[in-house]
Amino acid sequence: MDSLNVGIIGCGNISGIYLQNIPAYHGLSLRACADMRPEVAQAQASRHGIEARSVDQLLASDDIDLVVNLTIPSAHFAVSLAALSAGKHVFSEKPLAVDFEQGRRLVDEAEARSLLLGCAPDTFLGAGGRLARKFIDDGTVGHILSGTAFLMSHGMEHWHPDPEFFFKAGGGPILDMAPYYLSTIVNLVGPVKRVVSISSIGFPERIIAAESSSRKGERITVETPTTVMALLEFTSGAQITFCMSWDVWRHGHPAIELYGTDGSLRVPDPNFFGGHVELTERGGDWRAVDSSEMPLGSPNWRSPNWAPDVPSKANYRALGLADLASAALNGTPHRSSGRLGLHVLEVMHSILEAAATGQPKAITTTVDRPAVLADADAAAFWKRRPPAATAA
Template sequence: MASLNVGIVGCGVISGIYLKNILAYRGLTLRACADMRPEVAQAKAASAGIEAMSVDQLLASEDIDLVVNLTVPAAHFGVSLAALQAGKHVFSEKPLAVDFEQGRKLVDEAEARGLLLGCAPDTFLGAGGRLARKLVDEGAVGRILSGTAFLMSHGMEHWHPDPEFFFKPGGGPILDMAPYYLSALINLVGPVARVFAMASIGFPERVVTAESPRKGERITVETPTSVMALIEFVSGAQVTFTMSWDVWKHGHPAIELYGTEGSMRVPDPNFFGGVVETTERGGEWRSHDAGALALGAPNWRAPNWPPEMPDRANYRALGLADLASAALAGTPHRSTGRLALHVLEVMHRILESAATGQAIAIATALDRPPVLEEDAAGALWKGLPETASAA
């Protein structure tokens, strides 16, 4: 078998980039999609030239080897567990599950069945993440002592057509956005040892302003929308970690790391490229552009971005190709369920610490993901066919 046959469950906003990019990776053959709303699945299937199925049909299909779970977070556990029990490999959007014990059950189920379980984000495998990892491993800034990580905006209601789940339990900036930052930090610094945090709800109500059938509706916020944490890594490094949807504008870089020999600025971990900046012992910042590396060239922009916003590198589905290579050729698997479980525990312990006022140790153990070398990254990407649509 030269490739894994892929079926997508969940045809919401994020499915478009997956439906498009899967066509560009080796080891993947897109076969079908499914959604609880049959008309939505039919529309996506028609645009991608694939078959629309019900969720049950897709999970039962002998023609599907890998299920990509793009449902809302509350449905991640049920869909992924059913897919594993049907004998399919699984790649899930983040988070792995809403509940930590459910995440653990998914990891145990996959390992017991000899199946591969992967989870977003896979962005740390992009050119920007790989370049930052290479510089850290080469000692460009010495041993990492401390750092900062900031994700701050004013939430999702201004662009997402149905943003309510972002502001309910299982949502919020920690479970929604922290996986990008935590995965990037774990890739660079290693696993987390303990956390201490505080949290708040800045705006108790949100109004949907995106052009959609829900425009003008009011959403009661039921989960923290600003969380500030101190994360201590097994290495001893300590990172100030702030995730907020209560900020109109700020000037903080996404991630800065401070080492014994210098400092590093890491690109936005929500994307795959960008510029890594380093300074040696307080010297001038030096730029290292990842754009010329595999899976680093800008290739995408959001339809709601203003004209002055630059294109970004968006190679989502890289984690699927990484999983397929591991299944088909025995190469290392990097964006694993084990990594996602560690991230999930860290997120839950941050929220628990904020609720209790106590520092909390992290129980899951983990090694840094294996390095994805440049040649191996380039070999996964074959390019989009000329007929590919935006899906």
């Protein structure tokens, strides 16, 4: 066997980029998709030349080796457990599960069945993440002592066609967006040891404003924190201020900035795969190093919701699937793993619990930093040059 046959469950907003990218990777053969809404699955299947099946049919299919779980967060656990129980490898969109103990059960189930469980985000394996990791590992900025991480916007209701779940239990900027930041920082600095935090709901109600939404004008009652300020202590000794908010109209903070004994490092937006890494050594001028010429770093995608002056981004989602397939087929390291996803899930829940109780929370899980993905190996995953920037 030189590839894993892939079936997607969940054909919503995020599925387009996976369906576009999976055929571009070695080790993956896209076969089918499913959704609880058959007409949605059929539309995506017709668009991408694959078969639409029911969820039960896909799980029972002998020709599916790897299930990609793109359902809403509250369904992640049930769908992933069903796929593992059916003997399939699984790659789940983030978070691994809404509940930490459910996430632990998924990891245990996969290991008991000798199956691979992967979890988004895989963005840290892109060119920007690899370049930042190289500067860390080379000691360019020395030992990381502290840092900051900021995700600040005004949420999803102005562009997402069905944004309600973002503002309910299992949503919020921590469970939705923090996985990108935490996975990237753990890849660079190592595991988290302890957290303290506070939180708030800035706007108790949201109004759906997306022109494409059949629910435009409907009001959403917010039931989960939309601003969270945390301090993360890492096993390495680093301390990082961690701020996630959907209550901000505009800001000027870099996504991730790390401060070492010999310099400082700015990491590109961890929601994408490329970008510039900026660094300063011992107080010198900032210099930017572009990752776009590296494998899986060139801009290839743009959102249909962006203004014309917003530049295209590197979006190579499904890289984590290719990494999982290589691990299954060739015994190479599995990097965006369930164990990493579980550690990130515990950190997120601990941030929310610490905010609710006012007490620090110790992290019980740990994880090694993922193995480095060499540029040559990243290039070998990709079958063809990326297409011109497209919306998906």
